[in-house]
Amino acid sequence: MELDLEDKTYKVLLLDDERLIRIALKAFLKGTEFCLTAVSTAEEAEAALRHTNFDIIVSDILMEPVDGFAFRDRVRLVDSGIPFIFLTSAASKHDNSLFLRIMDDLFSYYLPKDAGANLLLQKLRQVAQIFKARQEARLQKAIINRNCSIAATVQQALMPPWAYRGEGCEYAFLYKPLDRISGDLFEYFPQSEHSALFVFGDISGHGTHSALAMTALSAYLKQVINAENAEK
Numbered sequence: 001m002e003l004d005l006e007d008k009t010y011k012v013l014l015l016d017d018e019r020l021i022r023i024a025l026k027a028f029l030k031g032t033e034f035c036l037t038a039v040s041t042a043e044e045a046e047a048a049l050r051h052t053n054f055d056i057i058v059s060d061i062l063m064e065p066v067d068g069f070a071f072r073d074r075v076r077l078v079d080s081g082i083p084f085i086f087l088t089s090a091a092s093k094h095d096n097s098l099f100l101r102i103m104d105d106l107f108s109y110y111l112p113k114d115a116g117a118n119l120l121l122q123k124l125r126q127v128a129q130i131f132k133a134r135q136e137a138r139l140q141k142a143i144i145n146r147n148c149s150i151a152a153t154v155q156q157a158l159m160p161p162w163a164y165r166g167e168g169c170e171y172a173f174l175y176k177p178l179d180r181i182s183g184d185l186f187e188y189f190p191q192s193e194h195s196a197l198f199v200f201g202d203i204s205g206h207g208t209h210s211a212l213a214m215t216a217l218s219a220y221l222k223q224v225i226n227a228e229n230a231e232k
Contacts, residue, residue, distance in 0.1 A: 004207050011052060015045045015071060016036040016060040016087065021113070025058075028117040034124055042066035048076065054082065055131055056124065061088040063096070069101055072108065081134065084108040087120070091219045148208070152180040155211060158218060160188040168194030183210025185218055189225050197225070 012034045016022055022038035022167030029036045037052065039045045042063070048054070061068035067146060072084055086102055089112065102110045111123050154224065155173070163172040190196050199221060203210040 008033070010034050010055040010124075010131070012056045012124065013045060013048055013052075013054040014056060014058045015063075015117075016040065016058075017063045017070070018060070021087075023070045025117070025120070029121070029124075032121065033128070034121075042071040042074070045071060048103060049075065049079075056083050056085065056127055058085045058087060061086055072105065076105070081107055083131055085120075085123060085127060086110050087113050089113040140163065148180050151208070151211060152177075155181050156172075157214065158215065159186060164188065166190070166196070167211075168192075169196050181208065181211040183214045185214045187221060189221075194230070195225070 010033055012029070014022060014025055014036055016025075016038070017040050019040070021041065026036050026038050032201040034056075037048055037054070038046055043066075045057075045059075057072075059068040059071060063071075066074075068086055068088070075082065083106060084105065086108065088098070088110075098112065102108050109127060109160065111120055129144075141214065159175060162175070164170060171188065175184070175186070177184065185201030189199070190197060201214060201217065203214055
């Protein structure tokens with residue numbers, strides 16, 4: 001699984017009921033790393049989101065019948081992490097309620113409409129860097145999860161059968177690690193028709209390091225016992 005994020009083109013959805021804003025921003029962002037889709041209503045924006053995986057949403061706030069905050073609430077029902085940049089001219093130096101509503105959401109940002117296109121481009125690039133870092137973290141987590149799943153399958157396969165009935169002994173065990181892999185050890189080695197060697201072990205702690213150490217110990221035990229049996 002590989003993801004090249006260095007030369008990524010970011011897909012941006014713009015929701016604004018002012019036609020001139022949509023035209024101006026689309027023209028300004030042409031030739032940048034941001035590919036803009038502009039719509040005028042929340043319904044059009046939701047339809048676009050169903051067909052395209054956008055990286056960033058830029059939205060006005062004061063719109064009817066669905067304002068920017070209500071639109072964000074709808075999006076958050078299906079996507080909790082896509083970044084929002086709110087553009088508005090309604091902010092007041094004496095009223096913080098608008099800013100508080102914007103900052104209620106962890107991945108929401110604000111820029112005044114009169115800030116200029118260059119500042120918007122700067123803000124888009126800042127948010128894109130945050131988005132890229134999140135994507136890289138998700139990718140690394142996916143790789144770790146995949147490797148842990150493989151390790152869990154290997155560890156399970158190395159264990160003896162969960163139930164056994166022989167001439168001189170019988171056993172059954174239940175293996176349920178706290179995490180997907182663990183530092184527990186159970187080995188069964190038949191010695192003769194009426195005897196067997198049972199080995200139980202546990203390494204303090206959990207996770208990959210414990211599992212690797214115990215797997216090495218298990219391999220060593222099998223090597224020693226197989227060598228002794230070969231000499232008999």
